[in-house]
Amino acid sequence: MSTTLSAASPQSVSPLKALLRRTFDRPFAIGLLLCSFIWVLPWSRTFQLSVLVLAITAIALLIRDRNSWKPFGIKPWCLMNLLAAAALALSAAGSEYTDKPIELAAFQLILMLAGIPVLLWARNDAIWHKLQLCLLAIIGFWLVDGLFQALVGFDLFGVPRAERLGGYFSHPDKFGYYIAPLCAWVLFAPAVRRLSLPLQSGIYLLCLAVTFFGNTRAGWAAFALISLIWLYTIRQQLRASIGVLCLLAAAALFAGWWIISDPMIGKRIAASIPQSLDMDGLSSVIPVRIQLWGQAWEQFLASPWLGTGAGNYVLFLPEQWADTHLDQPYAHQVVFEILAGAGIVGCALFLAVLVCFLRIVWHGDYTQVAESRRPLAPLIILLCTWFPLSTHRELFSSEMMVFTWLCIALVIARSNLPQSEQGAVSKETSNSDKCEGTVAQ
Numbered sequence: 001m002s003t004t005l006s007a008a009s010p011q012s013v014s015p016l017k018a019l020l021r022r023t024f025d026r027p028f029a030i031g032l033l034l035c036s037f038i039w040v041l042p043w044s045r046t047f048q049l050s051v052l053v054l055a056i057t058a059i060a061l062l063i064r065d066r067n068s069w070k071p072f073g074i075k076p077w078c079l080m081n082l083l084a085a086a087a088l089a090l091s092a093a094g095s096e097y098t099d100k101p102i103e104l105a106a107f108q109l110i111l112m113l114a115g116i117p118v119l120l121w122a123r124n125d126a127i128w129h130k131l132q133l134c135l136l137a138i139i140g141f142w143l144v145d146g147l148f149q150a151l152v153g154f155d156l157f158g159v160p161r162a163e164r165l166g167g168y169f170s171h172p173d174k175f176g177y178y179i180a181p182l183c184a185w186v187l188f189a190p191a192v193r194r195l196s197l198p199l200q201s202g203i204y205l206l207c208l209a210v211t212f213f214g215n216t217r218a219g220w221a222a223f224a225l226i227s228l229i230w231l232y233t234i235r236q237q238l239r240a241s242i243g244v245l246c247l248l249a250a251a252a253l254f255a256g257w258w259i260i261s262d263p264m265i266g267k268r269i270a271a272s273i274p275q276s277l278d279m280d281g282l283s284s285v286i287p288v289r290i291q292l293w294g295q296a297w298e299q300f301l302a303s304p305w306l307g308t309g310a311g312n313y314v315l316f317l318p319e320q321w322a323d324t325h326l327d328q329p330y331a332h333q334v335v336f337e338i339l340a341g342a343g344i345v346g347c348a349l350f351l352a353v354l355v356c357f358l359r360i361v362w363h364g365d366y367t368q369v370a371e372s373r374r375p376l377a378p379l380i381i382l383l384c385t386w387f388p389l390s391t392h393r394e395l396f397s398s399e400m401m402v403f404t405w406l407c408i409a410l411v412i413a414r415s416n417l418p419q420s421e422q423g424a425v426s427k428e429t430s431n432s433d434k435c436e437g438t439v440a441q
Contacts, residue, residue, distance in 0.1 A: 030121050031131035033057075037406045038185075039138045041178055044170035047402050054114035061116065071119035073412035076360055080353045081112035081405070087310070087349035088396075091342040094306025100396075101310040101341075107398055108405075115409035122413035125373060132377075135185040136192070142167075142179060143186065146210040164215040176214025177393060178403075180222040183207040184380040187230050190372035197237045201248045204230060208252065218392070222384035229380060288325055289332055296336035300343065307343035311396040330394035334386060337395050357408060364415035375414035378407040 032039075036050040085108040092101035121127050146165050149155040155167040165179075166172030186192060192203055204227075211223040231238070238245045299308045299316050308316055314329045321327050331337040338347050366374045385404065386392065393400055 025130075027124070027126040028130040028134070031127050031129075032134050034118050034122055034127070034410075035131050035135050037402050038135060038182065041174065041403075042167075042169045045399075047399055051110060051114045051402055054117050055110050058113040058116035061120070071116060071413075072123055073119055073360065073415065074116070076356050077115055077119060077409065077412055078112060080356050080408070081108055081115070083349045083353050083356075084108050085112075087342050087346035090349075091307045091310040091346050094303045094343060095309030095312055097309050097312050097315055100312055104310050104396055104398070104401070107401065111401060111405045115406060118406060118409035119413045122410050123417070128373070128414065129190075132185070132189055132372075133191065135182075135377075136189040139179075139182050139185050142175075143183075143206055143210045146175065146179065146213060147206060150209070150213040165210070165213050173216060176211075176216035176219045179214050180211045180216075180219035180226070181381040181384040183211065183223065184226055184377040184384070187226065188233075188376045188380070193371065197234065197241055197244050198247070200234065201244065201251070204248075205251055218390055221387070221390050225384050225387060226380060288328075291326055292328055292331050293333055293336050296331035296333070296340040299340040300336075303343060305343045306345055307339065307341045310341040310346070311394075313337065313340055313396075330396070332392060334392045334395050335388070337392075341396055357411075360412055360415055364411075365417075366415070368419050369417050373414065373417055375411040378410040382407050382411070 033050075033053065036053070037047050040046040040050055085105045088101050088105035088108055092098040092105075095101065122131065145156050145167055149159075149161045149165055149167055154160045157168055159167050162172050164172040164176050166175050169175040186207060187200075187204060192200060195203075208223065208227075211219050238248075295317060296313065299313065302308065302316075313331055314327075317327065331340060335347075338350055342350070361379070364375075382404065384390075395401075395404075
């Protein structure tokens with residue numbers, strides 16, 4: 001009897017260790033890698049390390065297992081990247097400054113490689129589940145840290161609050177801009193969607209408060225769009241619970257009053273509201289944007305076919321704009337930016353990229369699978385980030401290229417999934433296990 005007990009005791013595992021093993025397993029490690037382009041955002045240029053690791057992984061997979069696997073969506077993914085790289089490279093032909101366009105074209109090809117592991121592994125349901133949990137935890141912490149900073153005046157690491165919430169982000173503008181679309185990973189996370197409606201509403205109000213304290217108009221516009229989508233997805237629950245609907249509306253009004261009463265937010269809102277609806281009143285609210293768009297249009301007219309070179313917008317600004325609020329590195333509107341940098345040819349190529357992506361989404365067959373398996377969050381992020389009426393960040397920058405293209409890769413990976421989750425796991429695990437073994441070697 002004693003021999004039997006002593007032999008069995010080494011195999012017994014405590015509940016805590018069992019939980020840790022189930023949580024921090026191989027799918028967790030791969031999921032953490034695939035979403036690393038998001039959780040490294042606070043640190044400047046660190047996203048390049050994420051891309052490098054993914055690209056090296058892709059090369060290893062292509063060399064050792066090129067005949068044993070073929071990720072779903074690899075052909076349209078490569079086509080879209082090659083079209084974008086061609087647009088960037090051709091823009092160099094129309095400019096006297098060729099370094100930036102060529103650098104961006106080369107980086108686009110690296111991104112094409114980096115997306116291959118995403119196409120392969122994000123299609124696995126176990127890895128997708130862990131990826132969503134990772135981002136829920138990380139972005140959830142950013143939200144709590146942002147609210148703490150707004151209330152106390154410094155964040156959990158002791159970093160003082162500025163006009164815009166920034167915390168440990170390398171630039172205060174980054175937090176307010178990114179946190180709004182990233183709230184989609186929280187609001188539409190399966191773990192959150194399974195909560196009761198009052199708890200989901202509380203999480204929504206947290207996202208609302210932190211987004212507004214982020215104090216960027218682009219973030220406000222993005223979160224307004226997310227709010228409409230979120231309300232639409234819970235419309236049936238709201239109809240069934242009028243009391244919760246009234247409480248949510250009252251809480252949102254109170255949160256709005258509390259946020260607007262903040263002097264930094266109030267100043268920003270006052271600067272965004274025109275005093276009159278005539279041209280003078282409107283131009284007084286967005287004079288910088290209008291002049292930036294006008295300058296982009298002038299650059300386009302100067303070289304309409306190939307543009308003045310992707311990423312070269314700042315090089316052609318008037319000299320009198322130097323060291324003023326007009327000295328901006330990009331046009332703050334993606335259509336004007338593409339026209340100025342890549343011309344008509346580049347605009348047509350990027351339009352072809354958009355058509356390819358929309359075709360994938362249109363035929364994605366998302367309604368046939370459970371909501372937790374759909375790429376809802378990355379789709380919403382892409383919509384909010386590049387909504388045509390928004391004043392965008394720079395498309396021709398490595399950071400936004402990584403953020404955009406790897407979200408695209410996630411959407412492609414989760415398109416046209418098998419209807420059965422078990423079938424998806426069994427079908428994808430064989431290829432994933434082979435490739436994981438290759439990387440381990």
